[in-house]
Amino acid sequence: xTSPARRHYQRITAAKAAGDAQxxxxxxxxxxxxxxxxxxxxxxxxxxxxxVAAKIxxxxxxxxxxxxxxxxxxxxxxxxQDDVLMTIMVWRIDTGDIEGALAIAEYALHNGLDxxxxxxxxxxxxxxxxxxxxxxxxxxxxxxxxxxxxxLLEHLNTLTADMDMHDPIRAKLHKALGxxxxxxxxxxxxxxxxxQALSLNERIGVKKDIEKLERFIKQQNERDQG
Numbered sequence: 001x002t003s004p005a006r007r008h009y010q011r012i013t014a015a016k017a018a019g020d021a022q023x024x025x026x027x028x029x030x031x032x033x034x035x036x037x038x039x040x041x042x043x044x045x046x047x048x049x050x051x052v053a054a055k056i057x058x059x060x061x062x063x064x065x066x067x068x069x070x071x072x073x074x075x076x077x078x079x080x081q082d083d084v085l086m087t088i089m090v091w092r093i094d095t096g097d098i099e100g101a102l103a104i105a106e107y108a109l110h111n112g113l114d115x116x117x118x119x120x121x122x123x124x125x126x127x128x129x130x131x132x133x134x135x136x137x138x139x140x141x142x143x144x145x146x147x148x149x150x151x152l153l154e155h156l157n158t159l160t161a162d163m164d165m166h167d168p169i170r171a172k173l174h175k176a177l178g179x180x181x182x183x184x185x186x187x188x189x190x191x192x193x194x195x196q197a198l199s200l201n202e203r204i205g206v207k208k209d210i211e212k213l214e215r216f217i218k219q220q221n222e223r224d225q226g
Contacts, residue, residue, distance in 0.1 A: 007068040014072030021080035023111060027073075028080075035069045035084045060095045063088065074103060079111025086115050086123070093130045096138065098152050101131065102159075109159055124163035131156055132172035139179050146183030153177040171201035178206065187217045 010031055017029025042062050049055045066088050073085055089104035105127045107113075115123050135153055138145040153176055160173070178193035191213050194206045 010068035011072040011075070014069045015076035016072075018073040018075075018077035018080060018082075021078055023079035025080050027082040027084075031069055031072070032082070032084060035066060038065065039084050039087060056095055059091045063091055063095065063097075070104060074107045077107065077111070079107075079113065081113060083116045086113060090115075090119065090126070090130065093127075093134055096134060098131055098134060098149065101127070102152060102155060105131075105156070106159055109163070122165075124160050125165040125169050128156065128160050128163075128165060128173050129169045132169075132176040135176040135180065136172070139176070139183060143183045146180040150177070150180040150184045150186070153180050167200040168204075171197045171204045174200065175204055175206055179209075182209075182213060187213060187220070191217065 013029070014031040014035075017031060018027065021027050021029070046055050046058060049058060066084070070085060070088055073082060085104060086108060089101050089108065092098075092101035092104070105123070108123050109127075113123060115121060115126050119126055121129075131153070135145075135149045138149065153173065157173060157177060160170075174193045174197035178190045178197060180190075181187075181193065182190035191210065194210050194213065197204045197206050198210065
């Protein structure tokens, strides 16, 4: 476990190195090299774990060791290409830390950072699809999560509104946001996003939910008027 003094040092030195780096160039510096080495060891450990659930648990255990570094880069970075930062963003999604992932995603999208080659997708597409899938999974297992997820998904929708990506990916985000808003009681806005999802991908699986929500909203309006 890293001491508070050590975490402070990591954050300050990471911030300085990130601030000194040139936008678009590879990130360098002592803290980057140390955390890149730690990440390499972590990935080697994960390769030896067969269970997906166990891998996620291990990532959750390892992630705090990178928090100070990430905070320093986001705080003062100029947008240097940083594979450590981008990998931690994906791991945060994997472990359900959507808020933490979005903090990195906002920085990455603003500065045009690429994902490491092994992910084979651009940043906007990867972030949108994986967060949408994680949110849909969470809502399906516990609809109470919708209240937490709705504002995060709305923020992601705003962040990526002007980004180019395949329609089925954006459809997943609208579907997740629609379900989150529906469970949060925002029926009209939920309906709008579900319809957008359907318009982008007719096989997204929301037709029946749209019909149910339309009936519910109609009944609610009739009660309010009567």
